[in-house]
Amino acid sequence: MTDAHTTMPFNMEKLTDEARAAAAAATPAVRQRLIETLIYPSPLFKDGNTFIGNFHRPVNGGLHGTGKIGGLLGPSRVGKSAICSFYRSHHPGRTDDEGEIYPVVYFQASDDMTPRTMVERICDATGARSLPQMKVSALIDNCIQRLVRARTELLIIDDAQFMFMGRRTDQVRSFKSFIKLASDSKAFNVLLVGEEVIGDVIEAVDYLVGRGGFPSKRLLPLGDTTKEFEQFTLMLEGIDNRLPFVMKSGLADPKITSDIHRYSGGLIGRVMNLVQAAAFEAINAGTSKIMIEHLRSAATMLVSANDSYAYFR
Secondary structure, three states: OEEOOOOOOOEOOOOOHHHHHHHHOOOHHHHHHHHHOEOOOOHHHHHHHHHHHHHHOOOOOOOOOOOOEEEEEOOOOOOHHHHHHHHHHOOOOEEEOOEEEOOEEEEEOOOOOOHHHHHHHHHHHOOOOOOOOOOHHHHHHHHHHHHHHOOOOEEEEEOHHHHOOOOOHHHHHHHHHHHHHHHHOOOOEEEEEEOOHHHHHHHOOHHHHOOOOOOEEEOOOOOOOHHHHHHHHHHHHHHHOOOOOOOOOOOOOHHHHHHHHHHHOOOHHHHHHHHHHHHHHHHHHOOOOOOHHHHHHHHHHHOOOOOOOOOOO
């Protein structure tokens, strides 16, 4: 078998002194990619990844699950999408004598997605580039048949709350029908990823919650209790250990950690927004690490208009 397409590797390994020096000496494009793909395997990250793995394959060495609907839930920017992308990268598409295989299919819903564009995104994720003109119900049937032919084992729908909230009744009906029929195919499991309202929607519909009881995992940001703040500090230390600079940037310094937590609310997505912006400034400035002024500049650019706190002073 050969890979049908490649996936971008993630920057997850703690850098040795030698590896740090090599990363810092790489081209700006390589360093940028190392920052953009940086993942620290925090307890939250591991919990989410383990949940997906158990939902996908409930028995070690056994078969993949089929016919169940589950959820990976939590507030925006808590890190769900990164976990899903990481999991997806370990199950790439490939080909064999019978055609293309897509064991884990991942796509993101959006507030402007229609049932037709949903099918387009799924078909794109499984190598198709065009759709026939037909009624929505027929498109949905064809889409599910394509997933079956692609030997899909797990369908991950990210930002799935957009399928149910602020929608016309007919669109919600079509999206729910797709989820039900996908489950009814008994060929793969369906994982809905997004805000906790998804759980309320599924649990209110007997014919959806009945497909496996809706097993779910809720991910929450790290708060400011002593234990959680210690975890947050360790996370920043872990991120610092993977940045492509000659020197460590001191992200776990108590004052810097406190300001990053205040800005991010303990949400890893917001942490990485800030660190990435500051790291890019540091690369452009040619400094040996992220300086306090780079964090200050990044915070000024990213904070909301009603946040008047003086970060990194």
